[in-house]
Amino acid sequence: MSTYGFGVQKHDGKGVFTNLEGGLESAHCPACGKDVERYFYDMVSDWYEADGFPPVKCPLCGAASDIRNYRLDPLWEFSRIGFEFWNMGPLTPEFVEEFTAMPGEPVRVVRAHI
Numbered sequence: 001m002s003t004y005g006f007g008v009q010k011h012d013g014k015g016v017f018t019n020l021e022g023g024l025e026s027a028h029c030p031a032c033g034k035d036v037e038r039y040f041y042d043m044v045s046d047w048y049e050a051d052g053f054p055p056v057k058c059p060l061c062g063a064a065s066d067i068r069n070y071r072l073d074p075l076w077e078f079s080r081i082g083f084e085f086w087n088m089g090p091l092t093p094e095f096v097e098e099f100t101a102m103p104g105e106p107v108r109v110v111r112a113h114i
């Protein structure tokens with residue numbers, strides 16, 4: 001039995017939208033390009049606990065970057081709001097483009113599996 005539906009996750013502070021199962025395969029620093037995946041969970045935790053939206057320091061090169069600029073595989077997103085589509089098939093590029101125009105903010109598709 002599958003669940004189908006649509007949901008909205010709104011966070012007063014910060015939201016972290018992950019792929020759920022499987023975790024990250026890589027997390028590349030936007031400054032030095034090195035993979036910091038083994039540190040990234042602690043980096044996200046520190047960022048989440050900090051006040052505001054501070055830049056996140058790379059443990060390898062020391063550069064501080066917006067957490068959204070780390071290149072993550074699979075993609076995660078950091079936002080105050082997320083829209084969830086459960087078991088509604090692949091979201092077509094046309095749908096994503098049309099949906100992205102509505103909030104007036106950048107939108108990225110995070111694929112999650114339970």
Ligand SMILES: [Zn+2]
Pocket residue numbers: 029030031032033034058059060061062063
């Ligand atoms: Zn770096």
